[in-house]
Amino acid sequence: MYWIRQIEVKAGGKVFESIGDNALDIEFEIPFSDKNEPDVSTISIYNLSEDSINSIEKQGNVSVSAGYRDMHNVAEVLSGQIESIKTEWKGLDKVTTITISDGAKAWRKTELNKTYQNNTKASAIMNDLCSTLGYPVSELKPKKDITYPLGKTIKGSASKSLIQLAKDTESKMFINKGRIVIRPEEVGYNSGILLNGESGLLDTPTLNENNTGDQVDSAEGGKENPPQKSWTVKCLLNPQIETDMIINIESRSINGAFRVKSGKHSKDFVTELEVVEA
CATH class of the missing domain: 3.55.50.10 (Baseplate protein-like domains)
Known part of the structure; x- marks a missing residue:
C-alpha cells in the first residue's frame, strides 16, 4: 500500500525524519514552475529541541526528500538556501518554520x-x-x-x-x-512517467479557466491567440515530477503526452500540476 509517508529534512548538519525512533511531525509546501524567479518553499517541523533550532543557521542549506516508503519512490523534492527561520507556539506545539529559496539572496543582490x-x-x-x-x-x-x-x-x-x-x-x-x-518555451524532456488511476492519479484533470482555446480580443480591437490551454492534474505525491518534464496521462478528460509548467508538493502528500500539451 501507499500509505506510509516518509519525509527527511537535512539542515544545520542534522537529519530530521518523520518515521523511526525519533520521528517528528513535518509539513511542507514546495512549489516549482517555469517562471524566471527562484521558487520559495516552506518547511514546518514540530517540537524541535533548542539545540536543533540553534543548529539550523540562517543562510544555511536545506534539502528535503519525501515519498511513499513502500512505493520506494522517496527522493529529493527540494534543495535550497534558508531565507528565514521562525519558531512560535501553536497551542501545546512549538513549530519551527523554515523559508527556503533557490538562492534568492544572490538573485536579488x-x-x-x-x-x-x-x-x-x-x-x-x-x-x-x-x-x-x-x-x-x-x-x-x-x-x-x-x-x-x-x-x-x-x-x-x-x-x-x-x-x-x-x-x-x-x-x-x-x-x-x-x-x-x-x-x-515548447521544449521539455521525456520522463517515462505514466499517470493514471493505477499509478496515483487523483480525480479527473480539469481545464483551467480562460484556457478555452478561443480567440480573444486584443487591446487594438483585433483578434489574437490565447495562452496555450492548460489543465490542473492531481496525483499522489511523486517526487520525480518537476518543471518541464513530459509525462503521459490517461484519464476520462485528457489522454496523451503533457509538459509540466508548474506544480507543488504539499503536506497532504499530493502533487498538484499545471500541464500543457507536449
Missing part, C-alpha cells in the same frame, strides 16, 4: 558590470551571468542564440540582465533545484 566584444553570442553572456550569480547550468540552449555585432554592455542586476537576454532570445528561463535552465 548580485550585479555584473562588463562590456563584451563585437560579435559576442547571447549564450556566452548568459553563461557568464549564471556563473556570476553562482548557479550551475543544467541546460543553456536559447531558441535564437543571437549575436551582438557591436558587442554588449551589461550593467547592474545580473538577474534582470539574464531575464532580458532570455526574452531577447525568445527563450524561457527557470531555476530547478539550484540549477538554471534556458531553452525554447
Whole structure:
C-alpha cells in the first residue's frame, strides 16, 4: 500500500525524519514552475529541541526528500538556501518554520558590470551571468542564440540582465533545484512517467479557466491567440515530477503526452500540476 509517508529534512548538519525512533511531525509546501524567479518553499517541523533550532543557521542549506516508503519512490523534492527561520507556539506545539529559496539572496543582490566584444553570442553572456550569480547550468540552449555585432554592455542586476537576454532570445528561463535552465518555451524532456488511476492519479484533470482555446480580443480591437490551454492534474505525491518534464496521462478528460509548467508538493502528500500539451 501507499500509505506510509516518509519525509527527511537535512539542515544545520542534522537529519530530521518523520518515521523511526525519533520521528517528528513535518509539513511542507514546495512549489516549482517555469517562471524566471527562484521558487520559495516552506518547511514546518514540530517540537524541535533548542539545540536543533540553534543548529539550523540562517543562510544555511536545506534539502528535503519525501515519498511513499513502500512505493520506494522517496527522493529529493527540494534543495535550497534558508531565507528565514521562525519558531512560535501553536497551542501545546512549538513549530519551527523554515523559508527556503533557490538562492534568492544572490538573485536579488548580485550585479555584473562588463562590456563584451563585437560579435559576442547571447549564450556566452548568459553563461557568464549564471556563473556570476553562482548557479550551475543544467541546460543553456536559447531558441535564437543571437549575436551582438557591436558587442554588449551589461550593467547592474545580473538577474534582470539574464531575464532580458532570455526574452531577447525568445527563450524561457527557470531555476530547478539550484540549477538554471534556458531553452525554447515548447521544449521539455521525456520522463517515462505514466499517470493514471493505477499509478496515483487523483480525480479527473480539469481545464483551467480562460484556457478555452478561443480567440480573444486584443487591446487594438483585433483578434489574437490565447495562452496555450492548460489543465490542473492531481496525483499522489511523486517526487520525480518537476518543471518541464513530459509525462503521459490517461484519464476520462485528457489522454496523451503533457509538459509540466508548474506544480507543488504539499503536506497532504499530493502533487498538484499545471500541464500543457507536449
